[in-house]
Amino acid sequence: MQVLEIKGKKELKGTIRISGAKNSAVALIPATILSDEETTIYNVPNITDIDALSEILTFLGAKVTREKEIIKIDSSKIENKAISEEHSTKLRASYYFLGALLSKYKKAEMYFPGGCSIGARPINLHLKGFEALGATIKSEKNCYKIEAKELKGARIYLDFASVGATINIMLAATKAKGKTIIDNAAKEPEIVNVATLLNNMGAKIKGAGTSTITIEGVEHLHGGFHEVIPDRIEAGTYIIAGALCGKNLKIENIIPKHVEALTSKLKDMHVPLEIGNDYILVSKQENYIPTKLKTLIYPGFPTDLQQPIMVLMTQAEGTSIIEETIYENRFMHIPYLNKMGSNIEVNNQKAVIHGPTKLKGTKVKATDLRAGAAMVLAGLIAEGTTYIENVDHILRGYENIVQKLTNVGAKIELKEI
Ligand code: EPZ
Secondary structure: OEEEEEEOOOOEOOEEEOOEOHHHHHHHHHHHHHOOOEEEEEOOOOOHHHHHHHHHHHHHOOEEEEEOOEEEEEOOOOOOOOEOHHHHOOOHHHHHHHHHHHHHHOEEEEEOOOOEOOEOOOOHHHHHHHHHOOOEEEEEOOEEEEEOOOOEOOEEEOOOOOHHHHHHHHHHHOOOEOEEEEEOOOOOHHHHHHHHHHHHOOOEEEOEOEOEEEEEOOOOOOOOEEEOOEOHHHHHHHHHHHHHHEOOEEEEOOOHHHHHHHHHHHHHOOOOEEEOOOEEEEOOOOOEOOOEEEEOOOOOEOHHHHHHHHHHHOOEOOEEEEEOOOOOOOOOOHHHHHHOOOEEEEEOOEEEEEOOOOOEOOEEEOOOHHHHHHHHHHHHHOEOEEEEEOOHHHHOOOOOHHHHHHOOOOEEEEEEO
16 A cells, blocks of 8 residues: 655755646546647646546547646547546546536536545536536436537526536536526636636637626637646645745745635734745744634635645644535544644534644544645654555645655655555
8 A cells, every 4th residue: 555654844945836726627628628629738737637537538539648747639539428437436527528528419428426525515506507508417326317409508596606517517508509697606716717728719708707607609619728727725735834844935836816815814823924926935933823714615715725724723822713614524634633643623514723732643544635635734744754544635636746845855755555
């Protein structure tokens, strides 16, 4: 079994360069099948989620070539086949193929296991949007068959500003007849990234990044090109690492606006930050101030950084509180942090973090991607050695995490045990 071994208490100095955003790339790649020509995407992170999507594209008959962080996808010869359970269960974002195949062929069939450890994660809002556009949906035992004689523009209100539903409905509406309006749309930067690629390919999308997105359907989409925006969650994770054990640690190739909710919280905690136009310099200092936060949709504090920032709160001089409002089960890292010596109580969707506490290295598990990131951060400051199991969770979302941390002084290794 592979484990991440981390020898704690090393000072992190130097520069970490942020990669392309996983949560953007996993939508941009399925979006390319809407064109019958070659589309190129730059700055794609080299993570296992991208490998899984490339496999699905190849299964459908697309020609996929990857050189480093550039992926070229030629969908001129793809066939609309049912996407098998084995393919679609590799990552949740495979559901973007539902919207893309429905848009292109008015038919899509794939298994969608839904749920994952952090919550039920239903796709009812995605399906509500597809039905509003004229599709009929048959689902049995996680297999979804979606068909439409014709896709017609509609006005769709999202009960929750879901990122996935917003993007999937945008994909499905791109070639629908007439105008679609998505109300209460999610405003995450990744949505803007996808809308920009689609517009580069000839789509007519306005308002991405606001809560009302308008899509004028078009007949044809040509090839295009686009660049994945920097990963704001990867950036936030390493900024927190700098606050924990950095000395002028530079996190570069970021969009500071995208991590504003985090940097504002870190300032409340008295973390010394220097914010440049595309980088942040961060150092550890003594006696952090405790704080309170609630995870919210963008531009509020991102749920994906809830688990990482909780590690910093274990070092604050007093009691901090986190309320998780997006997912129902995103506190699975807490028992492992407490096993390392933190003092965190859970009360429904609220975590109460008493600090400061000294963390001690031990054997822990990554229960999900960002819980795994929290384990890495805890290992970096713990006394002794930390062993993290289920490392696949971490490797699917953090490109070259071992190399990036080693380059700035961490003692971290991927080991077979
Ligand atoms: C995206 O997931 C991200 N994943 C998540 O990042 C991120 O946490 C989330 O957005 C919120 O920012 C990708 O982009 C691949 P949602 P998504 O639809 O689209 C409920 C990470 O660590 N919901 O905004 O699935 C759902 O149950 C991952 O990188 C419905 O009820 O998020 C959840 O409670 C984790 N019905 C909430 O909305 C629906 O049809 C947020 O879901 C859809 C969602």
